[in-house]
Amino acid sequence: MTDTRKPYNGGRRGLVLAFDVGTTFSGVSYAILEPGEVPKIHGVTRFPGQEHVAGNSKIPTIMYYDLEGHMRAAGAEADTPSIHDLAEDEGWMKAELFKLRLRPKTMKLNMNGMRLPPLPHGRSAVDIFGDFLGYLFRCTRAFIIDTHANGKPLWNAVESHLQLVLSHPNGWEGAQQTKMRRAAVRGGLIPDTDEGRSRIRFVTEGEASLHACVLNGLANEMLQNPSGHGFIVADAGGGTLDISSYVVRDTSPLVMEEVAPPDCVFAGSVFVSRRAREFLEDKLRDSKYGKPDSLDHITRRFDETTKRLFRDRKELQYIQFGSPLDKDLSVGIRHGQLKLTGNEVAALFEPSIEAAVHSIRRQIETAKGAVKSVWLVGGFAASTWLFTQLQERLASDGLVVSRPDSQTSKAVADGAIGFYCDHHVSARMSKHMYGVEFLREFDERNSDHLSRRDRMCELPSGPKLLADAFDCILRRSAKVKESTVFTRKYCTEVTSLSTLSVFEVEIWCYRGIDNSVPQWIKRGSEDFSTLCVVQADLSPLASSAQPKQGRGGRTYWTIVFSVEIHFGLTEFKARIKWVDNVSFLFAAQTAACV
Template identity: 80%
Template sequence: MRPTSSGTRKPYGGTTRGLVLALDVGTTFSGVSYAILEPGEVPKIHGVTRFPGQEHVAGNSKIPSIMYYDQSGEMKAAGAEAENVTTMALAEDEGWVKTELFKLRLRPKTMKLKMNGMRLAPLPRNKTAVDVFGDFLAYLFRCTRSFIVDTHANGPALWNAVEHDIQLVLSHPNGWEGAQQTKMRRAAVYGGLIPDTDEGRSRIRFVTEGEASLHACVLNGLAADNPSGHGFIVADAGGGTLDISSYAIKATAPLVIEEIAPPDCECVFAGSVFVSRRARAYFEEKLKKSKYGTPDSLDHITKRFDETTKRLFRSDKELQFVPFGSPLDKDPTVGIRSGQLKLTGTEVAALFEPSIQAAVASIQAQIEGSGGAVKSVWLVGGFAASPWLFAQLQERLARYGVAVSRPDTQTSKAVADGAIGFYCDHHVSARVSKFMYGVEYLREFDEKDEEHVARRHRLFELPSGPKLLPDAFDCILSRGVKVKESTVFSRKYCTEVTNLSTLSVFEVEIWCYRGGNTIPKWILRNAEHFSTLCHVRADLSPLAGSATAKQGKNGKTYWTIVFNIEIHFGLTEFRARIKWIDNGKTK
């Protein structure tokens, strides 16, 4: 057993037995952790350590995020089973479609992928990105059910007792927001993990990979070694993204941690898969005149590079070899002898370099964003196991007086374990706002202002008389503000309606601005740095009875409606609501 968060976990306060599952769908590998919630007992974190197709590997807690679909769009194999020889032979004979890196398809539109000229493979027939994600969630869920039923004493009875109220924690990159969380929730419904009801959807919690990794570091006792008040960065280096978050310990008994800089929301696509993509492009160029330059050979050599050279590489001064064939494979003109491709240390280091540079730049920005409070970096995630990445970050960050360390236990499981830690322990009490959030309002027209005059064609008049311009931005929360979980941001607004029936479908759009720290005056609807965060809808028709009719400037009848918009930002999932007073009661 590993140490828990220094014994700070509280006993489970529920009255009936429960189960919480953390499904960590990674770009290249995925895993599941869970805790059985027994009333009055302190929950223990378990990992699913047996998956179909991996029975021969004891204690392996990760499976590849890969699936095969047949021509009609039905999933035929997933995970480790998708990589066995039988499946691959069948796939070739039957013309199955291989689906990988599908998580990257859910990313926000603003996040551009630098894929070295390579593209994401097309989706299977009749499937959307959400469907594919849902199929994989369903597969992980089935594997988890089998593992729990087979592993625990009275496993079948345990599963039957909890299966209609299983709590799920889904982790995602730091830069993902409400739109991506909604897609993941839809995927869970599609995969049959939850029913398509309010009760079903409420069984899902979201946590960023950065915050889940923080909880994993706490589980590993790293918080105990960190002096109170010192800032630290958790860098989760996975297959696809590098997620970076900055925190400081504010209290130790109980442990209270606060975020101290806005998380890096650019979603740095610098994970290990991009080292492999660069390697394949490099091998293609290097071997183009050789018989080993065929697509199949390149795929095989890249796979062997992934499994050996990439994982073990630690020095750019030593020759490197990619073992891929038999002693009979040779082509001295391209450096192939006895079934091995020879590379210089410098060639391999160059494949890592863009990812390392992106990581250093992102960490450097966080150090500056924290006002120099950061003194250490904790490196977790599957890519953290790379000796070269670790040594390079240590060397390049030393000039900022920042120490880099990594937990000694299995870093690749950090997100799934940490997601359960997040559910049970909830150490983070304050988060820092990533962007600016606000709503559209109507600004009174000023004929002396050039900007107003330029927008004159959009001018309209309210029934009560004033001339107004649409698309003005009212900022409710600025970027970089520390927000406690309990904080509510509220603003009062009023609107005039000429038809009371429109109140039944009253809607307010919440906008997000990512263009920096200066509050914009206007919402630019098609600009990249503006996006809709969510729509808040309410049925305000009960107000029709208490609203007083007034006569407008041109004799038209209108009603004034007053309401508040409340936004909860301090949670891992954004929430907003409309509040109004009806006959003296708050609704």
């Protein structure tokens, strides 16, 4: 669908790289930006350790660290027998599933009794993420230089202004984006400067997958006859299932809008594997094959074969893991293979399938009938069992579930480039409520106010006010276009102008299920959290602020300002705006996410 893409209108040659660091597998795509030409998407299809596999665009998201905490092997190289032997001899630690450690605290992770692997000595999750990004970046640089006829001059010409797109699950927010930026600095992708950090853009995996669907033709029928019907993009990956709902608003140019806040659940293929590991541990407990090393090997073979091929709960299933001499009839092992019933394997998939169906139905309800079809993409979409079960269970909802014939495991990386170049989504839906704390005037006749007397304060001008009141600036499920700005005006009173130099406002996020705006911020509650802190230097106002006399003869100054929220893109931004001598000034956009 390159006919939907416009020529690059930049004034100089550029290069945009998209990194899809998945829970279990990762990939990179890129586009060379030539002024006046339509960008073409390329994939990095050659990584160290995979030279023998033509066109392989994904590598395992794993690394090995030595006892001092230095990275020694990564990706496909780290998954070779020679590295396994060396790691065992040298005592190296394997780093895997580290992406899950970056998740928001509000996203609960059920590991079915198993814990995430420990981190290497002296390394945080951001450090590990940064090391892996750095590895992907070096592989990408080598691939571009070696693959393109003018590779070296090309890289030298664009290296100082590379544009980067990092994809992340739908449920990740500003705090996770901040961590990913820090990881990109650690990995050497960008310098630790404002200019360097500005070269990174973020896109949700759901929206990246939408652009991939457009690229590979899955959306052709919808684009030819949009008729106002919406569709769901279900990106089933290793860790998360990212659900996003859209409608086509225009086809020339292609414009789409979100019609429901995107969802994200931990229901990816890795959790099927985790359940399999737990099941096998219980089944083989009294067998000589129940030792940890044997269980790890059998689980790995389940991942590579049985899990991928399973399609019928009525048929017996086998995990081929050993030689013809491996035998233990008491647990169903004969000729080096473990026999399982179809129902046993289906049970390992069931929680993930139930979570997917529940999330999709929630999207249908929120979209109010606009959704008519589901596009299943991502690495887990290759599972025939997942695909057929979604088809069967969602048929009663009038949904048609389809998946592309082509491989979609690298859909997110390609789609992230499509997001950068094409920008098809013009409006998104806010997932939560966003606002600030303000002071509410105390009413002694209100019992709720009386119960909060310990939070009462008095302004210099006299009024008695209660802290912790919540003022909503952006409500949940609001349609937000990229140009839309949500703003509210506030005022504060200060008794010292010196405080203006370090003025800051907290942006609060309310995640509760109640759609009514809460009256008060409940500190310590999971429903409320500080999304970011906007800092501004308001000291220029000191020269024009007029002093006033308050109660008891105290001098104070009234400061008027506005808080603006920009939520039209996939990255949340907030800023403070004020007026000084009839000129608008803006605070530095330091959304210091926490």
